[in-house]
Amino acid sequence: MAGLRLDGLTHRTLAPVDLVLDAGERVFVSGPSGSGKSLLLRAIADLDPHQGEVWLDTEPRSRMAPPVWRRRVGLLPAESFWWAETVGEHFPAIQTSGTLSAEKMGAFHSDHPTHRDQINGWLTGLGFEPDVLDWSVTRLSTGERQRLALVRLLAQRPEALLLDEATANLDPVNRDRVETLVETYRREQDAAVLWVSHDPEQRRRLGGRAFVICNGRLEPET
C-alpha cells in the first residue's frame, strides 16, 4: 500500500534520521534502554515536538491533519491504554452494546461483512473469543491488553505500522501469534512496519533490515 520515508527526523537525543521503508517492508530498530527508540516512534506519530518531515508515499505529514496521519501511520505503544468501559467501545466500526449487540452485529454483518469478520479473525488468531469485545477493560491482564491493543490498532486500517516492543510481555505462544498476525497484515496490506524490539532472537527469526541506535545515531546493525 504505502512506503514510509523519514526525512531528517530529530528529537532531543537523536541525530537526524533519514530512513526509507518500502511498502510492505519490515525494519527492526533496537538499542539500549533510554537510547530514544520509543521517542523515535513517537516523533513519527507526531506525539512530541521535534524537527523533520515524514512522508507516506508521496504525501508529507505536514499537509495532513494530525488525526488522519495518526490513523494512517499507526503506533502501538509499549504500554497500552484504554479509555472506555468495555473493549468493544474502543472499536468505532463495531459498536457493540449489551443485549442489542447480537442484533446490531447481525445488521453490521450484512453491511460490512469483511470488516467485522476480519476483526473476529484477528481476535481468534490471538487466542480470543469474539465475546472479548463485551469484556470490561479492567478484567484484562497486561498481556491481554497488549494483544487487544494490536487488534484495536489494525482495526484502524493503518497503512504503515510503528510497533514499540509489541511482544515484550508475552509468553512464547502469544508472541508467535502476534508475530504471525503482524506478518500477515504486512503482506496482505503491503504495509511498511517499523518495529522496535530488544529481542535479538526475534530479529533473527523474522529477518530483514535491522538498525541499532548507538550514541544517539541510527546505524545499521552488524
Place this chain on the structure above:
Amino acid sequence: MDANAPASPSISLIELSPWDLSLASLLVLLLAVLSWRLRLGVERRVLIAAARSAVQLSLVGLVLKLLFAQTSLPLIGLMALVMLSVAGFEVMQRQTRRFGGPWGYGIGAVSMFLSSFSVTLLALTVVIGVEPWYQPQYLIPLLGMLLGNTMSGVAIALDNLTRHAWESRGRIEARLLAGQDWEQAIEHIRREALRSGLIPIINAMGTAGLVSLPGMMTGQILAGSPPMDAAKYQLLIMFLIAAGTGLGAMVAVWMGSRRLFDERQRLRLDRLTQAG
C-alpha cells in the same frame, strides 16, 4: 436615625463602636491562646489573618466611602481592575499544576473578566436598572460577590483539568493515536472539570436558607432591610453567581484544554509547571 427614612422598616442599624469590635476581637485572641496551649501551631497565622482582615476591610471601607462620594467612572474602573488582578493571582495560587508563562495568570484572569464583568453589567443595566449604571454602591458589591464566587469555580475547574490531564496522559494519547482529534481526546476530562467547578454553587443554591442564611442576606437584615427584600436580593445574587461561575468555568476550561494541545494536536504537558 434619619427622619426622612421610609417608615416601614421599624428596625434600624445599631452602629458598632470601636469598643464593640475590640470585644469581638478578644474572642480571636482567646482562640490564639487556645491554639498556643493546645500546640496547634496556628496562633501566629490566626493573629496575622485577623490583623490583615481588620486592615483590609477598614481600607476598603475608606476607599468605598471615597468612591461613593465621587461616582467617578475611572476610579471605579481602577477599583474593579485591582479586584480582578488579585482574583487572578488567587486562582493561579490554587493550581497544583499551572500553565507556564503568562498563561498561568491569563487564563484565570480572562475567564473571570469575561464572566464576572459581563454578568455584573447585565444585572446593573437590565435587571436592577441602576442610574447611572456604574453607581458604585451597586457595582462594587455586586462585582465583588461575583468575582469571589467565580474565582473559586474557575480555580477548582482549572485545577481539575490540569491535574487530570497530567494523570491521564496515556489515555489521552491513546485516543489521539486512535485518530481522534484533541477535543474528543480530552472530552471526558473537560466534562469532569466543568462539573467540579459548578458543584459548589449548585450545592449553595440547593441548601440556601435551610442550613444557613447567606452572608449578603444576613447583612441586609442586620442593616434593617425587610427580610423579603433581603431574600429577593439574595436570590438575584445567587442566580447571577450561578451564571457567572458557569460561564467563567466554561471559558477557563475551554482555554485551558486548548492550551494543553499545540497546532499539531499533541498533548503538551510540558506547558504545565508544578507549583512550588
